[in-house]
Amino acid sequence: MFVLTVLQDTLRIPPHNLSLPLQDALTRQICSLYFDKVLKDLGLCVTLYDIKAVEGGFVFPGDGAPRFTVDFRLVMFRPFVGEVLIAKLKTCDKSGLYLSLGSFFDDIHIPEHLLQQPSTFDEDEKLWVWNYNGTPMYMDLDEDVRFRVVQVKYPPIPIEQEKNAKPFAPMQITGDVNADGLGLVAWWS
Amino acid sequence: MEFPDVGAQKELAHRKNKITRTTRTRVIAIIGTGEDKSQLSKRALEQQQHESVRNFGLEANAGLLTNCEALQLLQSRGADKGFGVTAAECKVYDYLVKTPAGSQTREGLQEFFKGAEEYKLTKAEYLQASNLRPSTAVEVHLIVEDCDERLSSALVDQFLGMIDETLPPPPELLEDAEAQKEEAVIKADEEDGGSGQ
Numbered sequence: 506m507f508v509l510t511v512l513q514d515t516l517r518i519p520p521h522n523l524s525l526p527l528q529d530a531l532t533r534q535i536c537s538l539y540f541d542k543v544l545k546d547l548g549l550c551v552t553l554y555d556i557k558a559v560e561g562g563f564v565f566p567g568d569g570a571p572r573f574t575v576d577f578r579l580v581m582f583r584p585f586v587g588e589v590l591i592a593k594l595k596t597c598d599k600s601g602l603y604l605s606l607g608s609f610f611d612d613i614h615i616p617e618h619l620l621q622q623p624s625t626f627d628e629d630e631k632l633w634v635w636n637y638n639g640t641p642m643y644m645d646l647d648e649d650v651r652f653r654v655v656q657v658k659y660p661p662i663p664i665e666q667e668k669n670a671k672p673f674a675p676m677q678i679t680g681d682v683n684a685d686g687l688g689l690v691a692w693w694s
Numbered sequence: 695m696e697f698p699d700v701g702a703q704k705e706l707a708h709r710k711n712k713i714t715r716t717t718r719t720r721v722i723a724i725i726g727t728g729e730d731k732s733q734l735s736k737r738a739l740e741q742q743q744h745e746s747v748r749n750f751g752l753e754a755n756a757g758l759l760t761n762c763e764a765l766q767l768l769q770s771r772g773a774d775k776g777f778g779v780t781a782a783e784c785k786v787y788d789y790l791v792k793t794p795a796g797s798q799t800r801e802g803l804q805e806f807f808k809g810a811e812e813y814k815l816t817k818a819e820y821l822q823a824s825n826l827r828p829s830t831a832v833e834v835h836l837i838v839e840d841c842d843e844r845l846s847s848a849l850v851d852q853f854l855g856m857i858d859e860t861l862p863p864p865p866e867l868l869e870d871a872e873a874q875k876e877e878a879v880i881k882a883d884e885e886d887g888g889s890g891q
Contacts, residue, residue, distance in 0.1 A: 541782035607789025686832035
């Protein structure tokens with residue numbers, strides 16, 4: 506689930522942070538720039554692992570703040586294809602299930618063709634039901650679901666959005682629930 | 695309009711070992727979660743996936759972290775106390791504490807990895823085993839690719855037994871077990887009290 510990524514960046518320490526020890530000032534700058542942001546193809550940045558090297562500290566003319574070239578390692582949330590994860594079922598509709606990992610990652614989608622076969626969408630309860638050998642197994646909301654990652658997409662930022670559209674998700678995980686052991690955790694325990 | 699091949703230029707510079715700050719062209723594409731303003735350059739949009747990674751990361755994959763290690767890192771930054779860390783880190787911490795990693799320790803993990811060496815699994819499979827803590831054969835089949843060919847069912851049971859010994863159960867199950875023990879003690883006390891009188 507978590508991967509280390511080495512990044513290099515030129516960080517500008519604003520003058521009001523110069524009284525702090527250098528490492529703390531750099532950590533704060535990295536925090537404001539990177540934490541909880543999605544980097545394309547690298548994943549969602551969770552936290553800073555460590556700072557490997559710091560160079561520079563030059564103050565350029567016209568600017569009161571020093572700039573450092575910093576090599577640092579970030580902990581990224583980036584599940585690999587084929588990884589098995591457990592998430593909570595948030596909502597579901599005809600196109601499939603929407604899961605969320607704790608509250609820090611919300612954009613996991615299980616399309617309807619990757620659910621356990623055969624599954625149907627119950628219109629009255631608005632829930633998906635898996636017909637397992639005749640017994641209907643309901644996929645209730647707020648249940649833990651074990652799924653396998655099929656694809657991690659980083660769609661480009663839309664230039665225009667409708668007013669009531671869902672907020673843009675920069676990192677979308679597609680999963681499947683189509684194997685033994687996948688689906689609601691309660692089914693297999 | 696064609697853009698110069700930035701990736702190839704960087705590679706050449708690396709090979710010649712003459713990396714100066716001016717020749718290192720770096721494109722940062724930071725996409726915020728929510729309504730943050732973002733800075734995107736045209737080049738980031740048009741380049742292939744592997745090139746965009748090379749452009750703003752030195753190393754995209756510098757190692758996998760188990761949930762336990764990530765949890766301990768967040769703890770050391772102060773996520774359990776709630777200050778000194780951002781709200782996002784707290785959310786990740788709250789999520790990880792409830793997974794099996796919440797009750798694991800470094801030493802326990804090392805024991806697990808030592809014991810699991812004989813099964814000759816890949817790194818990713820060890821990682822998933824320690825993160826998910828499988829308790830049934832079905833889960834092991836999910837984690838291990840081609841499980842039928844690589845591990846016989848006896849080996850799978852052995853693996854499950856080893857997991858049971860080396861990795862503690864997830865925090866929720868531990869709480870349930872403790873709650874059950876307390877109930878049993880209370881019941882025993884009541885019976886003793888009743889029979890004593």
